[in-house]
Amino acid sequence: MNSVSTVSAPQQALAVALLQFNPIVGDLQGNARTIIDMARQAYASGARLVVTPEMALCGYPPEDLLLRPAFMAACDAATQHIAQSLSDLPDLHLVLGHPMTAGDDVRTRSWSVPRRLNAATLIRGGQLVASYAKRELPNYQVFDERRYFISGREAGLGPVVVDVLGWRVALLVCEDAWFDEPAQSAVAQGAQALVVLNASPFHAGKRVEREARMGDCARQLGLPLVYAHMTGGQDEVVFDGASFAVNAQGQVCARAPSFEVASLAVTLQPHGEVTGNLAEPLSTDAEIWAALVCGVRDYVGKNGFPGAIIGLSGGIDSALVLAIAVDALGADKVRTVMMPSPYTADISWIDAKDMADRLGVRHDEIAIAPEFEAFKTSLAPLFVGRQEDTTEENIQARIRGTLLMALSNKTGAIVLTTGNKSEMATGYCTLYGDMAGGFAVIKDLVKTTVYRLSRWRNAQAAALGQVEPIPDRIITRPPSAELRPDQKDQDSLPEYDVLDAILERYMEHDQSIDEIVAAGYPQADVDKVTRLLKINEYKRRQAPVGIRITHRSFGRDWRYPITSRFRA
DSSP: OOOOOOSOOOSSOEEEEEEEOOOOTTOHHHHHHHHHHHHHHHHHTTOSEEEOOTTTTTOSOOGGGGGOHHHHHHHHHHHHHHHHHTTTOTTOEEEEEEEEEOOTTOOOSSTTSOOEEEEEEEEETTEEEEEEEOOOOOOSTTOOGGGTOOOTTTTTOOOOEEEETTEEEEEEEGGGGGSHHHHHHHHHTTOSEEEEEEOOOOOTTHHHHHHHHHHHHHHHHTOOEEEEEOEEEETTEEEEBOOEEEOTTSOEEEEOOBTSOEEEEEEEOGGGOEEEOBOOOOOHHHHHHHHHHHHHHHHHHHTTOOOEEEEOOSSHHHHHHHHHHHHHHOGGGEEEEEOOOTTOOHHHHHHHHHHHHHHTOEEEEOOOHHHHHHHHHHHGGGSTTOOOOHHHHHHHHHHHHHHHHHHHHHHOOEEEEOOOHHHHHHTOSOTTTTTOSSEETTTTOOHHHHHHHHHHHHHHHHHTTOOOSSOHHHHHSOOOOOSSTTOOGGGTSOOHHHHHHHHIIIIISOOOHHHHHHTTOOHHHHHHHHHHHHHTHHHHHTSOOBOOOSSSOSSTTOOOOSSOOOOO
């Protein structure tokens, strides 16, 4: 990206509002109402250019809803409704993100090519003045946009540069700003500022990447850039907000808070300067915690569950899930159940109750020994001559899963599962047992991160003079599933710092077994971890959806075959 704008500067400042809000996918009426209300509030505060996030009207990602003609028709009607509802404000310029049906003049190669556009439309005076169609359609990680849209380029639609009170403003949608051509084409059309609508799913470190890229774009083109971003949770993805604006030198001059609904007021000054409030960015651990809390709050709330149930074991994973759930939902909407077996240590009972008391949640205990003995008695004639093994361990986990799901059915509350990424990767989890539930909160946290976040959350509480939510002994004692006498996780798995490092290299960075061994990891550990990863794909396919925290989670961006003999 080398071209720098040579268009003369505007003569006056432009007040902009970036609407960082939390839509619900498919709630077209509710989302439209929120957009209208926030636009009016921003206008009353002086903004004349108001920008929503990408696909703000319908929420993102709407997935195969986009394939339904009725959905597209409803989106078109809602877009017109927004325009008419703001027609009494003739100098309000609203840029709306929404899906749009391509016109009849758009030529496609075959019937199977989609005829929908990911659009940004300028609305003014009750009219749809101009629509821009996203040109760069991502098809990696969690994205699948080529399934649903044609690009503006394929549709024969060029850049859109609109006049807003004397400013020549270019419209871009998310991925377009990561490539050179869309912005350069806008500059060639006389753009004096770039407006970017975004729905960019969170992963740790993504905010820094975004700001750096947008800063480079603005600096190289010599134009200010504003970035309106979505916030909130949608199934496994979360959006972190932190909408921002950079000046023509590429410096971040305004930023909205992360993971909050906000309207960021930005003023574009002549000659490329930008002013506005600059929220402090979150630390890495604070950002991950906020993402987890957001994911739980929105999954439970948007799907109408009255609360959550957690099987509390006295171990670190369920302890962390409980702390997250209480921060997300409040203690009154969280219930814990301790289900001791004959192998449960006394300290597990004590620590589980201690934590429930610290957080003020309802806590019940249901001993599973009678059910466990009943299962063994029923199966004894069929197991004659066979030693006890993981079969009996899994029976205990499945009894617990049955009890939790019974409580869920009776109360309507959702069961939050407590398995972490290290366990999901290696199959150190039981189908229809500890995997039973509706939402996997820490599914994308490796075990070492589970410990780190637990210590971080306790430190935050201590700094505020509050009781630490997680008893220290839960953090310091060796992890165990407690399904047989004196069991420890490391009886079956490598040390977690080794296991997690191998997983990161193999799963998240696609390194080969040979490359990981060459980096200094023991051949036996690498072979074991990668073998377990591959043979347990069938379990992960049946796992509940969970919150995406890394750039590659076991979800939308992990699509490996269950049946496969590739071993490198």
